[in-house]
Amino acid sequence: MSTVRLVDENTTDPRVRAVFDDIKKTKDIDWIPAIWRALATHPEHLELCWSRLKAIMKPGKIDALTKEIIALAVSVTNGCDYCINSHTAAVQKLGLDTEGLNEVLAVVGLFNQMNRLADAYQIEPDILPKT
Numbered sequence: 001m002s003t004v005r006l007v008d009e010n011t012t013d014p015r016v017r018a019v020f021d022d023i024k025k026t027k028d029i030d031w032i033p034a035i036w037r038a039l040a041t042h043p044e045h046l047e048l049c050w051s052r053l054k055a056i057m058k059p060g061k062i063d064a065l066t067k068e069i070i071a072l073a074v075s076v077t078n079g080c081d082y083c084i085n086s087h088t089a090a091v092q093k094l095g096l097d098t099e100g101l102n103e104v105l106a107v108v109g110l111f112n113q114m115n116r117l118a119d120a121y122q123i124e125p126d127i128l129p130k131t
Helices: 014-027 034-039 043-057 064-078 081-093 098-121
Strands: none
Touching: 014 034, 014 043, 034 043, 034 081, 043 064, 064 081, 064 098, 081 098
16 A cells, blocks of 8 residues: 555646656656656656656666666565566566566576675675776
């Protein structure tokens, strides 16, 4: 159950309406997901989150599917049911099939385990990136 009353997606608040319209256009959807309706309870925060998401998630050196796979991996690691479902739907929309999704989840599971083991053994890094 949400801790806030979700803003109606047909709101007349001009700041919220502008963001909601941009979400629909950018994501090519005809409804407003609950996360954005919750954030709309604080219009300035809604604007900041949306503009940040648009800037970071647009394709650049990393394509949109890879960025969504990363978002899914973080969501799985953080245990966010809402985000797991949202980003699973997004990677599917971008063309990742069930076999690919299973591969992503296997990598997430493996490296969550390996990270915990490295932390538990308190191993000092010996493979370092180039500076």
